[in-house]
Amino acid sequence: MKAKYWILHYLAGLILFVLLLGHIFMMHFYKLMEKIGFGRDPLEWESVLERARNVTLSTLYILFLFFALFHGFYGLKNILIETDFGKRYEKIVVYIFWILGIFLFIFGTYTTIKAGGV
Amino acid sequence: MKVKFIIKRYIPELAKNGFDKFEIEVKEGMTVLDALLYIKENLDPTLSLRFSCRMGICGSCGMIINGKPELACHTQIKKIVENGKIKVEPIPNLTLIRDLVPDLQSAFMKHKKIKPYLIRKDEKEQESPTREYKQTPSELLEYLQFSYCIQCGLCISSCPVSSTDEDFLEPYVLAQAYRYCVDSRDEGLFERLEIVSKSHGVLNCHFAGGCSKACPKGVDPALAIQLLKRLILKKTFGLLKEKKGNNIVPPYPEGPNKDKVPKAPPKSV
Numbered sequence: 001m002k003a004k005y006w007i008l009h010y011l012a013g014l015i016l017f018v019l020l021l022g023h024i025f026m027m028h029f030y031k032l033m034e035k036i037g038f039g040r041d042p043l044e045w046e047s048v049l050e051r052a053r054n055v056t057l058s059t060l061y062i063l064f065l066f067f068a069l070f071h072g073f074y075g076l077k078n079i080l081i082e083t084d085f086g087k088r089y090e091k092i093v094v095y096i097f098w099i100l101g102i103f104l105f106i107f108g109t110y111t112t113i114k115a116g117g118v
Numbered sequence: 119m120k121v122k123f124i125i126k127r128y129i130p131e132l133a134k135n136g137f138d139k140f141e142i143e144v145k146e147g148m149t150v151l152d153a154l155l156y157i158k159e160n161l162d163p164t165l166s167l168r169f170s171c172r173m174g175i176c177g178s179c180g181m182i183i184n185g186k187p188e189l190a191c192h193t194q195i196k197k198i199v200e201n202g203k204i205k206v207e208p209i210p211n212l213t214l215i216r217d218l219v220p221d222l223q224s225a226f227m228k229h230k231k232i233k234p235y236l237i238r239k240d241e242k243e244q245e246s247p248t249r250e251y252k253q254t255p256s257e258l259l260e261y262l263q264f265s266y267c268i269q270c271g272l273c274i275s276s277c278p279v280s281s282t283d284e285d286f287l288e289p290y291v292l293a294q295a296y297r298y299c300v301d302s303r304d305e306g307l308f309e310r311l312e313i314v315s316k317s318h319g320v321l322n323c324h325f326a327g328g329c330s331k332a333c334p335k336g337v338d339p340a341l342a343i344q345l346l347k348r349l350i351l352k353k354t355f356g357l358l359k360e361k362k363g364n365n366i367v368p369p370y371p372e373g374p375n376k377d378k379v380p381k382a383p384p385k386s387v
Contacts, residue, residue, distance in 0.1 A: 003354045006321045078322065082283040090317070 005074060012071040019064045052115040065108040073097040119144050121199055123153060125165065126207040128214050137205075138162070144195050150206065151179050151190035154218075166217040174334065177270030181218050182207040187272040187332040209275040222271055228287050229269070232295040232313055237306025238363055252364045257302035264297035264342050266335045273339050276328030285318040289329035292320050293342035299349060305363040311346075311353055320346050 025033070027042050034040060040047055051057050077097050080086030086093050121144045128135050140157045151169055158165045170176040172191045179190040184198050184205055195204065212220035236251075238244040273289040274280045280288055287295075295314050299307050314320045320343055329339040352358040373379070 002317060002319075002321060003315045003350045006315075007351065007354055081317065082279065082286075082322065087283070087285065 009071060009074045012067040012074075015067050016064070016071055019060065019067070022060070023064070052112075053117060055116075058112050058116055061112045062109050065112070066105060069101045069105055069108075073101045119196075119199075120202065121153070121195060122203045123157065124203060124205045125154075125157070125218070127165075127217055128208075129164070129216060138165075144199075146196070148195050149191055150181075150183055150188070150193045150195060150198075150204065153195060153204075154190060154206065166215075166219050168219050175268060177268030180209055180270035180272045180275075180334075182209065182275060187275045187334075189270060189272070189334045192334055209271050211274050211277065211280045212271065220271065222269075224284070225269070225271055225274060225288050225291065228291045229294060232287065232291055232298075232310060233306060234294050234298060236298070236301065236304045236363070237309060238303075239305050243366065247366075249366050249369065251303040252367055253302055257364075260300045260302070261297045264293050264337055264339075267293060267297075267333075267337045267339075268335055270334065272332045272334060273329035276326075276332040278326050278328065279322055279324055283318060283322065286322055287314060287319050289323075289339035289343065290337070292323070292346060293337060293339035295320075296342040296346045296349075299346065302361075303363045305361065307349075307358075308353065308360050311350055314346060315350050320350065323347075 030040065030042050042048075042051075074097075077086075077093060080093050081090050120141055123140045123142065124137050125140065126136075127138045140161050142153060142156055142161070144153065151167075151172060154165065154167050155169075158167070167179065167181075167190075169179040169191065171178070174189050174192040177189070180187065181190055182188075182205075183190065183193055184200060186198075187209070188198075190206075198204065206218065208214055208218045209220045212222065212225070215221050236244070267290050269290060271288075271290070273293075277286075277289050279286045292314060295310055298304050299310050323343045325340065325344070327340045330337075330341065333339065349358060
């Protein structure tokens with residue numbers, strides 16, 4: 001089972017890299033995109049609403065959230081269990097990160113869906 | 119040439135913990151182990167160190183010499199002396215017993231855990247073998263370099279994971295796991311992969327690569343660890359099959375003049 005999580009951790013890192021590139025282009029290179037006829041200021045009210053109502057983008061946001069949470073918490077868990085403290089409370093550390101991760105994922109997903117006006 | 123040796127001393131019963139300095143006359147061809155033995159025999163008989171073969175085979179005299187992990191019997195003083203000084207310390211990341219003697223017990227127990235021997239389905243043959251197993255030269259090359267490991271523990275001294283995680287299966291243990299996993303005579307691939315992929319196993323390696331640089335025998339534990347990870351990856355995606363070990367070499371055909379050959383004496387052991 002650990003091997004599966006480890007593979008997912010690496011895959012999540014790769015997927016995050018691609019998603020982050022998209023995010024950076026959308027949020028920080030919009031002027032460049034405007035010049036070639038795409039996009040507008042991402043912080044305008046209409047832009048935010050448009051993105052929130054877009055099913056593809058909302059799905060990508062949820063995927064982004066899942067992979068970011070998994071990659072972050074799994075990496076943090078690995079760092080912690082290599083220390084004396086983490087090793088002593090390994091099971092508790094794992095449970096806390098699972099609970100925290102699931103809670104944040106549900107909360108983030110709810111917010112994303114709600115923002116789209118569903 | 120006179121060389122000053124700065125040696126780590128640790129004697130728990132005397133609450134001694136620090137460095138002692140000894141100045142000795144060094145001759146051409148003298149190794150650090152020769153110098154340490156000279157000090158023990160002539161200057162301070164309480165100095166403790168571990169050694170055995172004196173020719174880089176047994177791996178007993180692994181220590182940190184001028185900040186680098188080396189075998190003392192293998193290290194020429196003239197090649198490494200800096201400003202007339204040589205600093206000698208025990209291997210870190212292990213419990214220290216005394217002076218230059220680390221406790222390798224935990225590493226040996228981890229080694230035992232990965233089943234460092236050929237696992238066969240036919241247990242009877244494994245316990246009391248009748249003949250040897252077949253192996254081609256190319257099958258031998260799959261694991262040959264990893265079988266040169268002498269378990270000196272120098273890879274442990276340069277592993278950042280071993281320094282923080284005392285449960286981590288050490289680099290040489292993982293290299294040995296790979297060595298047996300790819301041996302064509304072995305049938306315990308999945309069993310061993312299960313052991314090394316647990317928590318504090320091969321997946322915790324940060325790939326610093328220090329183990330390969332430290333190894334005095336040219337074994338590349340970092341490579342073995344990466345190859346082991348590849349095997350785990352393949353196994354997880356169902357691309358790896360449990361291998362069947364090579365067959366036993368068939369008995370030689372009996373010669374025509376069998377009756378004239380004197381019989382071997384009965385087994386004494």
